[in-house]
Amino acid sequence: MTRQRWSVPMTVVFILIGILLSLQFQAQNRFASDLSMQRTENLIAMVRDLSEKRQKLAIELIDLNSKLRAQAESDRDEKKLVESLKEELTKMKMVNGTIELRGPGLQILIEKHLPILYIDIIHIVNELWAAGAEAISVNDCRITSSTAIFYTEDSHSMSITVDNIKLEYPIIIRAIGEPNNLEKGLTIPGGIMDNLALFNAYPLLTKVDEQTIPAVHELPHFYFASEYKPLEKPAASNTQPAARP
């Protein structure tokens, strides 16, 4: 049984060599992939590869950054647009009298005993507009493009109306604008105040630094009017129109 004699130690040795071989194989793999063990040419190639990659990535980074900036800019543009639209809207509201306004200007006080007709109120308002008033109210009525100033009579008295609302005395006309300009517009020689003075009517003018002018009570309704959009002319076709005989 010589075989029995050699097969056991041989097997042990083979097990050991198997362990050693696989360990060494793994270690060598790690060793070979270790940077410090690489050949110089390989290292140079690696460095070149990596720097190329890095350059590409840097370019990409620049690209993405510029995209980001563009995006941010467009975002800002949008914000600007919204901002300007809001401003526009506010302006429109101011013009149409749908919001309360405040600012410096002029107050005209008309007492009950003064001989003032509705036409005088109209004149005063017109004069104020001409003098650069930005917003005007009579008592609590905001003067807009559709305001009607008129008068109404009943059995024993006559009263001035604004939009069919009777004006209570004292009538206070408020105008926002440059106070001096507004005052001069009224007190100009031969102007409205002189005219009224002929009838012994002396409205009281006061310049104010701060006053509020109310909004209109109700918005105008448009039942018939709608926006007019001119029809776009069809694009000129490049075919020559047929010559008429």
Next chain:
Amino acid sequence: MWLLPVLGLIIGVLIGSALTFQVPVTYVKYMSIAVLASLDSVFGGIRAIMEDLFDGTVLLTGFFTNALLAALLAYLGDRLGVDLYYAAVFAFGVRLFQNLAGIRHKLLLNYRNKKYHSRGEQP
């Protein structure tokens, strides 16, 4: 006949791959020398079996001492600034090939003997 050692080799490889133990990169060089020495021992053992000179003690002691000494010498050489590593590689390499050649010779002889026996001739 050779089934057990081959099984042993497979088991060894499996154990080695299953081990999470990692040889530090610094010692890989010495480990390789140890592996070379062990391989030489193994082939020496096979040759001894062929030539009916096998001794289990010699094989096992040779296996360990050769491997350890080779690794130690390579390490020492590195410390001393002498490249004993190459000396070890050379020595064990040469011996390994000699052993392989011996194994081949024995295999050829056995084969021829078998042929003669089958023809009924005497060598």
